[in-house]
Amino acid sequence: MTSIDVHELTKEYGPRRAVDRITFQVLPGRVTGFLGPNGAGKSTTLRLLLGLDRPTSGAATLAGRPYVTLTDPLRHVGALLDAQAAHGSRTGRDHLLALAASNRLPVRRVDQVLEEAGLAPAARRRVRTYSLGMRQRLGIAAALLGDPAVVLLDEPANGLDPEGIVWIRGLLRRLAGEGRTVLVSSHLMNETASFADHLVVLGRGRLLADTALRDFIDARVHPGVRIRTTDPTALKNVLARHGHDPVHHPDGHWTVRHTRVDDIGPLVSAAGVPLLELSAQEGTLEQAYLALTAADAEFASRPHEEV
Amino acid sequence: MGPLTFAPALHAEWIKIRTLRSQIGALAAVPLATVAFSALAGLGNGDDDALFSAFFGVTFGQIAAIAFGTTAVSAEFQTGALRLSLAAVPRRGRWFAAKLTAIGLPVFAVGLVTGLTALTAGAATSGPHAHRAPPAEWLRGTTGCAVYLTLMALLAAGLTAVLRSGVGALSILVPFLLLVSFVVGDVNGGAAGLLPDRAGQVVLHSTWDGVPGPWTGLAVTALWTAAAVAAGAWRVRVRDA
Structure with a gap:
């Protein structure tokens, strides 16, 4: 079992604190979404994890060990940091061959991951002829090269076409299903919601949340019900009698907040209100995230206040 | 750092070099430029030093060796x-040593070929009455050429790591070697003889006056290279990647 442990991690670049005393754990067997706006410290945290940047203070370990102490680290941890890292004049296969050699991985693995990433037909083409999506696939192939227990991907969906996005979603689910530890950074909410089980959210270098995806949403966004009817008066009357306050929207539909279809459906049905549509409005990750960052912005705008 | 952990890193760095056409091209250009410019100089009856008349083109061949060392790092x-490289080989000292070895070994091999080719071509084109370099000079010239080119390539590699820029390193080294050293080098004796190229090229001459001699000259160049490599290694170790 390989978990990622980040403890009181801090990184300063000059006067700027890119990562500010964050502590969290990433557990195996699930996909952890690493969320935050650009500049929140996600990429810095990943670089600190990989020993590429040195922390100002605190520690980041993999299965209890700092990354730099791992022998043949690609066999333990696979990472995609930058899809542009491959040299344009080298073929995709040669790029992976060099990586494989550095960690004593067999050439067979190179061809396997190229196949897995859907790059086998382009394997012997120069990387500069690759589209952004293909480079992204090459970076993911590189991350999978050592069959690692821990997979770190920074914005893996960048530049992928719709087919590629479906592929990465399935891949992440599969890796977690195999018991691996999967940490995927993104600033795309809907995309993250489609594959993550757990969330770690950063804002301006600080840890804002470390919680299950479902809990994260439910704690911040209340579900609602969406209704369309041909008889608004009857709808308003029956809902008002039961203490609900429906909101009318310009395109003609109504929403009732803080309630569920199971409660509203029987009411309007019993009152004989003619319905065109009755549907549940689940909170989205995006709504929950915006609610969180709005609260954080409010907090941050009050200076001189310690946590 | 045991051989078991160094060999994979070296293997990876060698793959990176051999899979770039520009790197292979730069290696091939070393003997080509050396022999071609020596031949050109020979047409004008250039140098009366028997050995250096064959090695005159090294001034240009070394540019290719320097370009090779620079681009491998840049x-x-x-x-x-x-x-990506340091994620695969997180021990930075080991990684840089592997990089330098992967630069140095092929340049040394190409340097031996360059030395032999230049001397053979020089002997074939010189007139029947020209002074012929004796076998001992051939041996010294060939090994000296290989060592000199290797040191210059590593000097360039170290400087590139210090500056974190190939353009930066080449824009210092190329004008220095083609212009400054020519001008300053004509001033005989003194500190000019201790410049890395002037000192290192003594080994390519039949005769020399004073200090440094052929091997002490190479030692002087080696000091310059060691300084550049040490500074580059320090930069690689301390900087965030």
Whole structure:
């Protein structure tokens, strides 16, 4: 079992604190979404994890060990940091061959991951002829090269076409299903919601949340019900009698907040209100995230206040 | 750092070099430029030093060796490449040593070929009455040529790591070697003889006056190279990648 442990991690670049005393754990067997706006410290945290940047203070370990102490680290941890890292004049296969050699991985693995990433037909083409999506696939192939227990991907969906996005979603689910530890950074909410089980959210270098995806949403966004009817008066009357306050929207539909279809459906049905549509409005990750960052912005705008 | 952990890193760095056409091209250009410019100089009855008349072109051949050493390192400073390399080989000292070995060994081999080719071509084109370099000078010239070119390539590699830029390193080294050293080098004796190229090229001459001699000259060049490599290694170790 390989978990990622980040403890009181801090990184300063000059006067700027890119990562500010964050502590969290990433557990195996699930996909952890690493969320935050650009500049929140996600990429810095990943670089600190990989020993590429040195922390100002605190520690980041993999299965209890700092990354730099791992022998043949690609066999333990696979990472995609930058899809542009491959040299344009080298073929995709040669790029992976060099990586494989550095960690004593067999050439067979190179061809396997190229196949897995859907790059086998382009394997012997120069990387500069690759589209952004293909480079992204090459970076993911590189991350999978050592069959690692821990997979770190920074914005893996960048530049992928719709087919590629479906592929990465399935891949992440599969890796977690195999018991691996999967940490995927993104600033795309809907995309993250489609594959993550757990969330770690950063804002301006600080840890804002470390919680299950479902809990994260439910704690911040209340579900609602969406209704369309041909008889608004009857709808308003029956809902008002039961203490609900429906909101009318310009395109003609109504929403009732803080309630569920199971409660509203029987009411309007019993009152004989003619319905065109009755549907549940689940909170989205995006709504929950915006609610969180709005609260954080409010907090941050009050200076001189310690946590 | 045991051989078991160094060999894979070296293997990876060698793959990176042999899979770039520009790197192979730069290696091939070393003997080509050396022999071609020596031949050109020979047409004008250039140098009366028997050995150096064959090695005159090294001034230009070394540019190719320097370009080779520079681009092998500077490729790592393109977007994200160094991060990928250091994620695979997190011990930075080991990684840099592997990089330098992968630069030095092929340049040394190509340097031997260059030395032999230049001397053979020189002997074939010189007139029947020209002074012929004796076998001992051939041996010294060939090994000296290989060592000199290796040191210059490593000097360039170290400087590139210090500056984190291939353009930066070449824009210092190329004008220095083609212009400054020519001008300053004509001033005989003194500190000019201790410049890395002036000192290292003494080994390519039949005769020399005073200090440094052929091997002490190479030692002087080796000191310059060691300084550049040490500074480069320090930069690689301390900087965030």
